[in-house]
Amino acid sequence: xxxxxxxxxxxxxxxxxxxxxxxxxxxxxxxxxxxxxxxxxxxxxxxxxxxxxxxxxxxxxxxxxxxxxxxxxxxxxxxxxxxxxxxxxxxxxxxxxxxxxxxxxxxxxxxxxxxxxxxxxxxxxxxxxxxxxxxxxxxxxxxxxxxxxxxxxxxxxxxxxxxxxxxxxxxxxxxxxxxxxxxxxxxxxxxxxxxxxxxxxxxxxxxxxxxxxxxxxxxxxxxxxxxxxxxxxxxxxxxxxxxxxxxxxxxxxxxxxxxxxxxxxxxxxxxxxxxxxxxxxxxxxxxxxxxxxxxxxxxxxxxxxxxxxxxxxxxxxxxxxxxxxxxxxxxxxxxxxxxxxxxxxxxxxxxxxxxxxxxxxxxxxxxxxxxxxxxxxxxxxxxxxxxxxxxxxxxxxxxxxxxxxxxxxxxxxxxxxxxxxxxxxxxxxxxxxxxxxxxxxxxxxxxxxxxxxxxxxxxxxxxxxxxxxxxxxxxxxxxxxxxxxxxxxxxxxxxxxxxxx
Ligand SMILES: Cc1cc2nc3c(=O)[nH]c(=O)nc-3n(C[C@H](O)[C@H](O)[C@H](O)COP(=O)(O)OP(=O)(O)OC[C@H]3O[C@@H](n4cnc5c(N)ncnc54)[C@H](O)[C@@H]3O)c2cc1C
Numbered sequence: 001x002x003x004x005x006x007x008x009x010x011x012x013x014x015x016x017x018x019x020x021x022x023x024x025x026x027x028x029x030x031x032x033x034x035x036x037x038x039x040x041x042x043x044x045x046x047x048x049x050x051x052x053x054x055x056x057x058x059x060x061x062x063x064x065x066x067x068x069x070x071x072x073x074x075x076x077x078x079x080x081x082x083x084x085x086x087x088x089x090x091x092x093x094x095x096x097x098x099x100x101x102x103x104x105x106x107x108x109x110x111x112x113x114x115x116x117x118x119x120x121x122x123x124x125x126x127x128x129x130x131x132x133x134x135x136x137x138x139x140x141x142x143x144x145x146x147x148x149x150x151x152x153x154x155x156x157x158x159x160x161x162x163x164x165x166x167x168x169x170x171x172x173x174x175x176x177x178x179x180x181x182x183x184x185x186x187x188x189x190x191x192x193x194x195x196x197x198x199x200x201x202x203x204x205x206x207x208x209x210x211x212x213x214x215x216x217x218x219x220x221x222x223x224x225x226x227x228x229x230x231x232x233x234x235x236x237x238x239x240x241x242x243x244x245x246x247x248x249x250x251x252x253x254x255x256x257x258x259x260x261x262x263x264x265x266x267x268x269x270x271x272x273x274x275x276x277x278x279x280x281x282x283x284x285x286x287x288x289x290x291x292x293x294x295x296x297x298x299x300x301x302x303x304x305x306x307x308x309x310x311x312x313x314x315x316x317x318x319x320x321x322x323x324x325x326x327x328x329x330x331x332x333x334x335x336x337x338x339x340x341x342x343x344x345x346x347x348x349x350x351x352x353x354x355x356x357x358x359x360x361x362x363x364x365x366x367x368x369x370x371x372x373x374x375x376x377x378x379x380x381x382x383x384x385x386x387x388x389x390x391x392x393x394x395x396x397x398x399x400x401x402x403x404x405x406x407x408x409x410x411x412x413x414x415x416x417x418x419x420x421x422x423x424x425x426x427x428x429x430x431x432x433x434x435x436x437x438x439x440x441x442x443x444x445x446x447x448x449x450x451x452x453x454x455x456x457x458x459x460x461x462x463x464x465x466x467x468x469x470x471x472x473x474x475x476x477x478x479x480x481x482x483x484x485x486x487x488x489x490x491x492x493x494x495x496x497x498x499x500x501x
Contacts, residue, residue, distance in 0.1 A: 006030055007498070010276050010286040012263045012302075015043030015440065016484060017475035018292030019246040020491035023075040026253035028500045033284060034255060035276065037262035041247045043292075043440045044476075045484070047240040048324055048429060052377040055324040055384055056238040057431055057439075060337060060368045061088065064226055064485035065233050068242065071488055075249050082245040084236035087111070089371075090335040091232045095417065096197045097343045103418060104197065107335065111231035124195045135192045135202065139225035141178045146219060151486070154493040155479030157467040180218050185211075188218040200345035204364065207388045209482065210317035210447025212349045226485075234336065237374050239484075266291075266303045272469035290494060292475040294442035296462045303468060317450030318352050319392070319433035323385040323410050326426040330381055331419070334369040340417040355394050359406055363387040365414060383421070385410055389433065391444025397432035406430065448477035464494050472497065 007030045011018045014036035026032045040046070044058040062068070065085060072079040079085055092108040106123035109115035113136065117129035180188070185206050189199040205223040206216035235241045250257055262279035266289050269275075275285040291297045342348045342362045351360060368384040375382040387410075389395065396402065407430055411422050433445025442448050449461055462478040465471075474490040476482030 005500075007287040008285060009033070009288045009290065009498075010035060010263075010284050011290045011292060012266070012276065012297075013037075013043065013292035013441075013475065014041035014247075014257065014259070015292050015294075015475055015487070016045050016243055016246065017478075017487040017491050018043075018290070019243065019250055020071055020488055021290055021292070021474045021494050022255045022257075023071065023246060023249045023253055024491060024495035025498060026250065026255045027075045028495065028498075030288075030498075032250075032253075032255045033286075034250070034257045035261040035263050035278065035284070036257070036259045037279070037441070038439065039259050041257060041259065042240060042243040043294075044436065044442075045240055045243045046439065047238055048431075050429075051326065051427070053324075053326045053380070053382045054238055054375045055322075055382055055429075056240050056368075057322060057324075059239045059484055060366075060384065060386065061091070062233040062235065062239065062242070062484055063223075064230050066230070067485045067488035067492070070492070072245075072249065076252060079242075079245075082248070083241050086234050086236060087231050088234055088336045090333075091337065093335045093338040094197075094201060094341065095338065096200070096341045096345075097417075103340075111228060113228055116228055120198065124197055128195050128198055131193045131195070132198055132201075135188070135221060136225055136228060138178070138188075138192070139221035140229070142219050143222045143225055145175045145178050146222070151480045152489065152493070154464040154497055155461060156465045157463040158465075183218040184214050185216040185218050185220045186213040188221060189213070196346060197341075200341055200364075203345065203349070204339065207318070207349065207352075207364070210319070210388075210450030212353050214349065232336075234370060234372065236372055238370075238372075263302065266297060266468075266471065268305055268468070273471050286470075288470050288472065288498060290472045290474060291462075291478075292473075294440050294448035294475070294477050296477060297466075297471070297473065303466075303471065305468075316353060317446040317448075318388045318390065319436060319445045319447065321387055321389045321397070321433060322431040323407055324429045324431065325381075325383040325385065325421065326376070326428065327381040327383055327421055328424045328426060329379065331369070331421070334367075334371075334381075336368065336370055338367040338369070338419070340365045340367065340414070340419070352388055352390060355390065357390075357395055359395055359402060359409070360387070360389055363389070363413075365410070365417070367414070367419060380426070385414065391446040392433040392437050393444045395433075397434040397445075403430055403432070448475070448482055450482065464490060465497055 009030050009032045011034045014034045022032045046057045048055040069079050091110045094106050096104045106119045120132050121129035189202045193199050203213040206213035263276045264279050265277040267275050273289045297303050342364045366386045436445030462473045472494045474494050478490050480486045
């Protein structure tokens, strides 16, 4: 580092993690440059705008908004000054196949434990709401144990410090009973919830994180706990508006944002980082380099030399496919998201992770239908259907055969499950894991770092501070993991590790 305390910081990747850490560090008066290989910022959190319709690609809602409230407030002005953040009035409907007759439907309220209890009692029968409350109580205890000592503490590559931190991360006997690091989310569900539909409700949180519920840690139960406790939120105009606001905040803070600038190597000066080499042959000197990549920078071959070994093997992850639908007309009383569960949700993860080279035939579908008039021309609707699929490479998602036929397969499946919009489609756009891979560099377009969750698996995550002095990491592949809240937390952790100029 130069004698002055102002560090020259280069950030590799302008996903939401890269933008967030840039804004924080520029506010601390460092000289910050972001290098982004594509022509726009935002990475997995983007948008499609066409013929008056707007679709958010990637995140369909925001949980734990406190993370982004803190970020915007500490870098200049409150989040409410830059985006219209709204709690969702009718956030979630879940619909399950029934042995005979109509599907079973439950409507879940936003941030209401008693409302959720009543919805499960009414939908699944007496006792279901109580079962769910018991599970959520346990999840609340898990959050209490893991939040301060694990989620909100940085992961360091230094083996001694890491071991010490993991030992203190809820390792007392009582804490271990709560977090049960030996237990999977599926086994927790089977032990606590007698109704298979409730178990499917729980396991969808593993699916959304890209994991098999039989391999995901039980502590993923904190995800429904956070949704029910702090609510789910939408940004008017689409979630990508928050990414755009963050990009604008970076510019206000004098961050240099360089798009179309791919980093091909992180170079050293002596034993610490000294800069980055660009694909066009240029070089940027740096005291500190922060990666916001969907992979370990060592595994990606960006770092060489001492301290570069030890890329972590992360368990296999699934990917998300999106079908964006520009529709004529409105469907009355559509909630923000509707889950149309697979006929056999318990078997779905096995089929998903079996590495069959074909698109899934009985996937759970999540229909996102934001009640936001800015997203479609009057009298029209902008829907996105999301489902979990094998990554690109297992299935050839770029093949014309798949791209041409799968949208009609999904529309037929929607119709069979009660949402027939086939005669209302003006146009549709399929966004497959091949497109996510191209947009973010995530291998196969799969969820980065999925499965490396919870105290026991954390060493498989990319540490926030590398063994190479001056090298740090944020984003979904780094600790504490993927999804907007955790990615935002990784940025706060790294900004704190680097500190003030
Ligand atoms: C379909 C889908 C649905 C999702 N739904 C939700 C949801 O509902 N809620 C939620 O919280 N989260 C959701 N997520 C997850 C969330 O979007 C991600 O966790 C988050 O956006 C990841 O941000 P990131 O900062 O890690 O970087 P990424 O978005 O992965 O961006 C990385 C950036 O690095 C750039 N890059 C890569 N290599 C280089 C290089 N060598 N040089 C320069 N730049 C490089 C890429 O171009 C990219 O812009 C979803 C994700 C997907 C794909």
